[in-house]
Amino acid sequence: MERRHKYFETVSHAVLSAFDALRRGFDVILVCNAANAFVLPLLRAARIPVAINVDGIERRRRKWNLLGRTVYSIGESLSAFFADRIVADAQVIADYYRERHRTEAIVIPYGSEFPQESDTDVLQRLGLTARNYILYVSRFEPENNPLEVVEAYEKLDKAPPLIMVGEGLYAKDLVRNLRRHESESIKFPGALYGADYRTLQRNALLYIQATEVGGTHPAMIEAMGSGGLVLAHNTPENREVGGDAVRYFDLRPIENLSGTVRECLAGTVDLEELRKRGRDQAGSRYQWEEVTKSYENLFAELAR
Numbered sequence: 492m493e494r495r496h497k498y499f500e501t502v503s504h505a506v507l508s509a510f511d512a513l514r515r516g517f518d519v520i521l522v523c524n525a526a527n528a529f530v531l532p533l534l535r536a537a538r539i540p541v542a543i544n545v546d547g548i549e550r551r552r553r554k555w556n557l558l559g560r561t562v563y564s565i566g567e568s569l570s571a572f573f574a575d576r577i578v579a580d581a582q583v584i585a586d587y588y589r590e591r592h593r594t595e596a597i598v599i600p601y602g603s604e605f606p607q608e609s610d611t612d613v614l615q616r617l618g619l620t621a622r623n624y625i626l627y628v629s630r631f632e633p634e635n636n637p638l639e640v641v642e643a644y645e646k647l648d649k650a651p652p653l654i655m656v657g658e659g660l661y662a663k664d665l666v667r668n669l670r671r672h673e674s675e676s677i678k679f680p681g682a683l684y685g686a687d688y689r690t691l692q693r694n695a696l697l698y699i700q701a702t703e704v705g706g707t708h709p710a711m712i713e714a715m716g717s718g719g720l721v722l723a724h725n726t727p728e729n730r731e732v733g734g735d736a737v738r739y740f741d742l743r744p745i746e747n748l749s750g751t752v753r754e755c756l757a758g759t760v761d762l763e764e765l766r767k768r769g770r771d772q773a774g775s776r777y778q779w780e781e782v783t784k785s786y787e788n789l790f791a792e793l794a795r
Contacts, residue, residue: 505530513537518794521786522574525566531573540793542576545596547584547705547728567592575793581706583727599786600707600732602779603716605689613687614694617654617680624652625752626695626719628688628710629702631659631666636701636724636742638665641672643748650676650756651696658682692717697755700729701742707732712777715769720762722751732777736768 505527512520512534520534522543534541545567570577571592578599579585585596614621625644629635637655644653658681659666673679683691692698698714700723711732714721723729725739733739738760740751754760 528566528569544578603712603773603777621694643745646749716773
């Protein structure tokens, strides 16, 4: 039985999945996240070709204690030693594995294509109007900096509403702190998916990507692909994704983010040009069809 807990849920699911895979006779197995790398010796002993998508450099996340960081560090080493192929979702992550673990990773990012569809009524339900709100989308965890975004927003005068989309299942103290800031201007609609989520992305005036750990963040490329204007935390991973289509900010002090938002609201930035660049960047580099082909080629190579 799986254990729903920050430290056990992923582990228990990986163990059960690995034993289930052993009896099914798969040609190739894909493991996701370096925390699950401890199943690699078992799969390797069964002589099943295996690739692992290591995700970001997870041990740097502030939510983990010493035990969690140690598990991820060991997972990185197991990935480098036992996997037939390591998959990174950004070149920055591939470079990290080359420099730290002396192993090559292939880069396969995420996709960002938006279907042609009508907007839902989510704007009306939240009391919003198109191009007149600021959007944040992420799990509420310390390294995603939701509280810093809220505090930076509160330093603005007469700004459009801030919509904080996400949940924090394993960060209850952080969620309680966030909820203290809830007001008519700062809304917490929870986690939204599907057409409601895409409607919010398409119609946002600004989208804030405040993550400091990870590779290619799906929400960021989805914001770019939707034609949204992205303001992103100044990290190598975000710069790799955004290029010159994104405005960047440093989070400390938080006045840097406040100032970047203020410049965009004041009309000193060509918002439409940045939106066009973002859409073009996402369309040329982050298409699901190309991502799928890359995985198909990888699995075919391993199966041979």
